[in-house]
Amino acid sequence: MSFDYVANINAVKQVLTDHNTTTASPDLSTGLTTRVKAVSVFDPESQNIRSSDVPAVYVRLSTKTEEYASLGNTGPAGNKKQAVVMYDVFGMYQREGIYSQEQDVLNEIYKLASNIEGVIQSEMTLSNTALWCNIEETDFSPVAVADDGIFIKSVKVNISAKYLFR
Numbered sequence: 001m002s003f004d005y006v007a008n009i010n011a012v013k014q015v016l017t018d019h020n021t022t023t024a025s026p027d028l029s030t031g032l033t034t035r036v037k038a039v040s041v042f043d044p045e046s047q048n049i050r051s052s053d054v055p056a057v058y059v060r061l062s063t064k065t066e067e068y069a070s071l072g073n074t075g076p077a078g079n080k081k082q083a084v085v086m087y088d089v090f091g092m093y094q095r096e097g098i099y100s101q102e103q104d105v106l107n108e109i110y111k112l113a114s115n116i117e118g119v120i121q122s123e124m125t126l127s128n129t130a131l132w133c134n135i136e137e138t139d140f141s142p143v144a145v146a147d148d149g150i151f152i153k154s155v156k157v158n159i160s161a162k163y164l165f166r
Helices: 005-018 099-122
Strands: 038-041 056-068 081-093 132-139 145-147 150-165
Touching (some): 005 038, 005 056, 005 081, 005 099, 005 150, 081 099, 099 150
Antiparallel strands (some): 056 081, 132 150, 145 150
């Protein structure tokens, strides 16, 4: 059986969704002025984002490398393969208002990045779908996206996850 991309990216999305409640620990929206409205599988670099849809967290699959986990044939009764999959988790935030309020959006992005990292660190196996996952990099430099004159700031958290499959 081949690697199940859809099921595994949906597991990442579900972990983030499950932690977007006030009773979750950690809570994806802790400390934010506005709670995260949506968590979805989406590519914000190739599709338009509406300011009314943020704050939001988007997940996409970036890369996958694989190798044999043991010697012999693969398949239903054979040896396993292992894959390391890189996910990009984007946090998007915007705030309308005067210039001083626009400056506060950076603090909101830093909080959102910290919350995303906290959720991933607390769910090291992504609901038992991966052997482990790890935060590789957090990039605060993605360009702000404008929608009808409202600027949306983003952060990209790169996550690696290791899987075994046949």
